[in-house]
Amino acid sequence: MTRRRFAALLPFCLATALPCALLAQVSSDRLLRAADEPRNWLTYSGSYMSQRYTQLREVTPSNVKDLEQKWIFQAQSLQSFSATPLVVDGVMYVTQAPNDIVALDARTGRVFWVYHYAATPGRICCRGLVNRGVAILDDTLFMATVDAHLVAVDARNGEQLWDTKVGEAKAAYAMTLAPLAIKDKVIVGVAGAEYGIRGYIAAYDAKTGKEAWKAYTIPGPGEPGHDTWPADGWEHGGASVWTTGSYDPELNLTYWGIGNPGPDFNAAQREGDNLYSDSVVALDADTGKVKWHFQFTPNDPYDYDSTQVPVLVDANWNGSPRKLMLWGNRNGFFYVLDRATGRFLLGRPFTKVNWASGLNPTTGRPILTPQPPGQPTFPGPAGATNWYSPSYSPRTGLFYLSAWENYSTVFAEGARVTYKEGQNFTGGNLTQTPGTAAMPLLGRGIINTWHEGAPRGVVLAIDPATGTRKWEFEMHDVTTSGILTTASDLLFTGGREGYFQALDARNGTLLWKVSVGGEVAAGPMSYQLDGKQYVAVAAGHCLFVYALR
C-alpha cells in the first residue's frame, strides 16, 4: 500500500468509526450465501443463482417516487459503461472501461484507489473495449481484460497480485465479462468469435493464477460433438463466452452461455450443428468436464449467440420441486431446462420469430423455417434479447427480460471466407428489411426519430410455467439495459433513451423515472448501508446511485 493510498483510506475509517477490519474477507462460503447478505452485492448477478434480485425492501412501490440521487461517479473513459459494481461491507468495486478497477466509498462515491491495467497495444476486442465488472474472493479482486489476461488485485490497496495470460490477443482473443469465483478458483471465458477464435472456459487458482482446467467450447478430435464441424472448421469456429455464468453448489455444476459459430452467418461453410456454439454448457466446477449441454440454435446463420446469463430457479414443475434454468434466448425463444440433466422442459417464443415455427416438444430442437431470399427474418442479428441481464423474482415467480420487438433483417449466406489470424472472420450478406428504418446494433446517437417500422424495446414479464407474457412495458427506443428486481416488488431498468426507471414488478406500471442522460447498457444492482437501501446503475459514462430522501 502506498502512503498516498493509506492516507486516503484512513479518514474514511475514522469518519465512519468503522474499523478497517470490517473490510472482511469474502470467503467462498459467503459467496455461496450471497443472497442472504443483501446489504452487499458479491457477484456480477448478485448470487450464484444469477437472479439479479435483492431481498432489500426499504424502497417500495409507494415510496419509490422519493428516490433521490446520492452521488455520481464519472468514469474517465468514453467507452460504454457496461459494468455492474460489487459492494462489500461499504466499499464498492467497479470497472472503468476498458480495464481500470476503482474502489469507492459506497456512501459518498469518493475514491479510495484506482488500479490501471495497460492492455497490450493492438487491435483488440471486436465489439468495443468494455468490461462488465470484477469478481471477489477473500481479499482479492479478479478482472478479465480486453487483451485476454486475468489479473488479481488486492482489494485493500489496488496492488496487482498476479497477471495470467488467458488467450492470445493478437489472434483476437479478448475478455469483457466479469469472472466468477467458485471455491478456490476463478472462472472466465474468451470472446472473439468474429475473428475465428476457438472458444473456451477456463478456471485459475485464485491464489496463484495457475490454470486449473480449460474446457473448449468446440470439442477437439475424439471428443463428443467434434463431428458436428467440418474437418477444416472447428479450429476457428468461434463459440465465444462473454457473459458471466452461474453455479449450483449442490450439483457442483457451473453453467455458461456460448456464443455464435464462425464464420458468422455463413452456415453452409460449417455444415453440422457446430457444438457447443449457441448452447448452454454445464461444467463440473472442479474439473471443467462437460456434464451436459443444450443447444438452442444448431448451425446458426443468424448470429444468435446464447451469451445470456443463466438464471437458476428452484421451483415446482408440474407439482414437484425441481432445479430449473430459465433462459430468454437471443433467438427469440424462452426456455425452461432441468439444470441437473439439461433436459428440455418448455420453450416458447417471447416475441415475433419466423426462423423456426416452434421447438420439438421432446428435444427442444428448433423446427426450421428459413425465409425465402430477400425476405426478413425475425429477430435480426442483434437478437430478440442479448447480453442484458434478466431477472427473476421469487416473490412474483416471474422472469423479466429486456427484448426487442418487431426486429428483423434480411440474411443471406456470403462468399466463403478464409481464416487469417487476428482478422475479421465473418461471412453473410445482411440487408435492412425493406420499408423499415435503419437499425443500429451497438448503440446510436442521441437523436431518435427512426422508429416507425423499426423495433422497440420492451420489458417483458414471463410466467415460466407457461412461457407466456404476464405483462409488457413498451419503450420508444430499443433497450440494452439489464434488470433488477427487489423483495418489495420493484423492477429497475433503463434503456438507450437515457432514462432509469422503476416499474411495479407485479403489473409493469411505471412508478418512477429519472433522466440519466445516456444509454443504460449495464445491469442495476442494490446494496444497503446504515440501514439505507441504495440502487446503482451505470449509464452513459457515469455510475448513478440513488436512495430515499
Place this chain on the structure above:
Amino acid sequence: MTRSTVRCGIAVTALLAVGEGRLGAQFPAGGPYSQADIQVGARVFASQCVVCHGATGNLVAGVDLRSGRFNRASNDGELMQIVMEGVKGTAMPAFTFTPAELTGVIAYLRNMRDFNAGAAALGNPERGRTIFEGSGRCATCHRVNGKGPRLAPDLSRVGSLRTADMIERAVVAPSSALNFENRSVRAVMRDGKTIAGRRLNEDTYTVQIIDEQEYLVSLTKADLREYTVIEKPSMPAYKGTLSSQDISDVVAYLLTLRGQR
C-alpha cells in the same frame, strides 16, 4: 512498424499507383472508380461493413460514410489503411481483403452517395435551380444555404446525404421516400391548444419538435390529450406536376448542394 504493417503499406502504395494510372487513362471526368469496382465494393460492404455502419453508412455515431468526408482519412490510401488495420480504441476492426475487394470497398465508399445514380437521368442543375425557386415552389418550404423557411428539411447538404435515386423518389412520390426523421406531428394539449410541426427527436415520455413558427418545442406526452405522427408528407408529389425533364433538372440541382464549407 510491424512487418505486417510494412506489407500493408506496400500494398496500399501499389493499389494507389494502379488507381492513379487508371484515373488518367479512363476516367477523366467521373473519377477514378469503375462501375465494376463499385459493384464489387457494394457486395463487400453489404457482407462485411453493414452490420456496424448500416446500409446507409451512418449508423456509427459521428461517422457518415456516405458524406464523402472521413474523420481519419483525407485520401484513398488512408482509407485503405483504416480498412486493413482497423482503428485502435474503437470497434473498427482490421479486415483482410483481396486487392480487388479493397479497391472495390474504397470505390464504393467514394460513390455510396451516388450509387444507384443510374435511376436519375442527368439533368441541368441551373435549370433545376430555377424550377426549385420558381414554378416548383420548393423554396416556399425548404431552406437552402441560409435562405427559406425551416419547417421542411433544410436541403443545403442534401447532395451529400442522399443518393440521386433517393432524391428523385422524394420529388416524384414523397410518401414513398420520406425519411422517418422528417415526420410531421400534431399534438393537442389538455387545454385544447394544438401544436403542429416537424419531429426532431422522441423518446418514451417526451417529443421534441420545431413548430410552424420555427420555435423549438419539447412536449411531455403525459400532458397531451392527443399525439399523432403524420406519416403522409405535406409535400406534394411532383409526378405529373413537373415534366420528367424538370424533375431530372431539380435532382441535378439538389445533387450540387453539398453544404457551405
